[in-house]
Amino acid sequence: MYPTDRRYTKEHEWVVLEDDGRALVGITEYAQEQLGDVVFIDLPKPGSKLAQNEKLGEVESVKAVSDLFSPVSGEVAEVNRELLDHPEMINEDPNSKGWMVRLASVAPADVQGLMSAEQYEEYLASLG
Amino acid sequence: MTQHLSRTALYDTHVALDGRMVPFAGWEMPLQFQGILAEARAVRATAGLFDVSHMGRIWLRGAQAADLLDWVTTADVPSVALNRARYTLVCNEAGGIIDDCIFYRLGDQEYLLIANAANRDAVWSWLQRWRTDRFPSVELDDRTLDVGMIAFQGPQTPALLDRVAPGLADELRPFRCAQTKVAGVEALVGRTGYTGEDGFEIMPAMSDAPKLWSLLQELGAVPCGLGARDVLRLEAGLLLHGTDMDVDRNPIEAGLERFVALDSESVCVEALRSIQRSGPAQRLAGFQMVGRGIARHGYAIFSRGETVGEVTSGGYSPTLDRSIGLGYVASELAPLGSRLSIDIRGKLVDAETVALPFYSRRRA
Structure with missing residues (x-):
């Protein structure tokens, strides 16, 4: 079951709006499962401006490298530096401790335009 | 085009264990069970089981x-x-x-x-x-299809094997083999492996492989897939054919001289003597990343702004908690401590050559 407090992309990222209007971004349970053990992560510098769907960073598992894409436009306010030393947190807790970046200057409409948990689950089902 | 994939007698066992099955060299083999790193750690700490019947x-x-x-x-x-x-x-x-x-x-x-x-x-x-x-x-x-092969690897394997084949581990020193019985199952057992750990490779009739696998698993051995096997062999500095060497590479440049008897007549000995005399232009070197990043097969290796070689294997070593790799470099750069940089998807990241193997087990 995917948390309903957030929105999802076809690239298997989630974004959740916080009370102050900023947004947390991470990858989904499905994504971490597909990746397998995450051993390396590359995140953007705070202050970077990202357009929606622009490359945000890289996540690397034992097997392969995957690009991360920004689900919405915004400015990087903070990155989860704990992941640099403990990338396994992405596998262990993708929905909360495994968050990757906090974005400021996010347009709520961008977030609303993404898939709901229910739509994301339907999308996963369509992948077979 | 659909590719017809072969299956070992352990296919159903792997599926029942929730193994993630992938095509590998014409076979349908488990990439992982519980997870690549957890499996690799189990082999270093206790005991792991690999289906290598596809070999x-x-x-x-x-x-x-x-x-x-x-x-x-x-x-x-x-x-x-x-x-x-x-x-x-x-x-x-x-x-x-x-x-x-x-x-x-x-x-x-x-x-x-x-x-x-x-x-x-x-x-x-x-x-x-x-x-x-x-x-x-x-x-x-x-007799690939008639005889199965299970690699039983890890520091606890001699003690565990002793429970089902009393005395065998004592009798079999490294790189020895014996035709014997393991828990009543006829098998050829060699004290060999591809993990850098102590262990055995056990070859029963293919039809007995599932029975033997379950038995070893009941003793506490952890099912492992190809992913863990690759992590472990890289840590142990063991080359993978098709990745670290191929028909366009020779044993001298691959750092395998010690396995070449230059005084024994063979189809290749003249060529290898000549390569040995003149010295190869490139040599396989082990390196570790100094900067952050993971080198992968095919990435270019630079030194002082020039391309000097190519990464053949690279990955994260869970045992050493370090990013390691193998690659061919100009021979003068192969000695320890050479500064290199690896082109990781457009970004040059520092690395240095280190001694092989990256990991060696403590010997009793």
Whole structure:
């Protein structure tokens, strides 16, 4: 079951709006499962401006490298530096401790335009 | 196009264990069970089980069996005593590596050659060619589908094996083999492996493989897939054919000189002597990343702004908690401590050459 407090992309990222209007971004349970053990992560510098769907960073598992894409436009306010030393947190807790970046200057409409948990689950089902 | 994939007798076992099955060298094999890193750690700490039944098992029998094997490999085969195993390279006339193999001497005139799954046909053809040309009395017998193979690896394996085959672990020193019984199942057992850990490779009839697997699992061995096998062999500095070497590379540049008997006649010995004399232009080196990042197969290696080689294997080492790799570099850069940089998807990241193996187990 995917948390309903957030929105999802076809690239298997989630974004959740916080009370102050900023947004947390991470990858989904499905994504971490597909990746397998995450051993390396590359995140953007705070202050970077990202357009929606622009490359945000890289996540690397034992097997392969995957690009991360920004689900919405915004400015990087903070990155989860704990992941640099403990990338396994992405596998262990993708929905909360495994968050990757906090974005400021996010347009709520961008977030609303993404898939709901229910739509994301339907999308996963369509992948077979 | 659909590819027809072969399955070992352990296929149903893997699926029941929730193994993630992937195509590998024409076989459907488990990439992982509980997770690559957890499996790799289990092998370093306790005991792991790998299905390696996809590898080729070719028997050579007859008065000329030793001569044929001696001719196609870099080993001095006649010097290998009964019930011993030896790592060797099968090479062509140019010294190019067709495959790397382990062979077991099972009798005065009987040898078993273990080939990589991807090279089974190439090795078979090469053996057939020289049998026809020079050693016609040798009987070649590919029994890959009739005989299973389970690698049982890790520091606890001798103690665990003792429970189902009393005395066997004591009797079998490294690179020895014995035809014996494991928990009542007839099997050829060698004290060999591909993980850098102590362990055994057990070859029962293919139909007995599931029974033996369950038995070893009940003893506490953790099912492991190809992913963990790759992590472990890289940590141990063991090369993977098709990745770290191929028919366009020779044993000298691959750093495998110690497995080449330059005084033993073989199809490749002239070429290898000549390469040894002149020195190869490139050599395989081990490196560790100094900067953040993971090097992968095919990434370019730079030194002082020039391309000097290419990464062949790279990954995260869970045992060392470090990013490591292998690659060919200009020979003068192979010595320890050479500063390199690796082109990681457009970004140059610092690395330095280090001694191989990256990891060696503490010996009792």
